[in-house]
Amino acid sequence: MALNNARKALIFEFLRYVLVGGIAFLVDFGTFALFRELLFGGKAGTVAITVSTAAGFVAGLAVNYILSMLIVFKTEKQQKQGKNARAVFIFFAVGFIGLLLTELLQWLGEAQFLTTKIGEGFNDMILGYGKYAVKIVVAGIVLIWNYGGRKTLVFKES
DSSP, X not given: OOOOHHHHHHHHHHHHHHHHHHHHHHHHHHHHHHIXXXXXXXXXXXXXXXXXXXXXXXXXXXXXHHHIIIIISOSHHHHHHXXXXXXXXXXXXXXXXXXXXXXXXXXXXXXXXXXXXXXXXXXXXXXXHHHHHHHHHHHHHHHHHHHHHHHHHTSOOO
């Protein structure tokens, strides 16, 4: 089954979004790690999780918006759609919902890692680095939400 031009364009657009999402994730992850390790000394806890996750997400969201406008949604129509006040509000509202999903999933994921007993030594590794494994999985889930929400609510084809 051959792909028509519209489907090919959508696939390439999504792949560009994955690239942009990857770059934004690196900013998000780096900010998250800095906050968790430097500000909170690597500790768990509601405040550490919430503040670190939010700081990373906000930094990643800003990078995502800028790169999305430069690399992903680059047709003239999409550029116009993405720069009006309503579209910027919706872009960030989708991001805010993504932040809520991220906070919830990060908290649930870390709670699961902290209560899982796998084995001596290995359990210590999970407790130390599990927050980062959770962050990676959560980012993948939220990437799908962010692309879908932005594509259908901001950059829709009509």
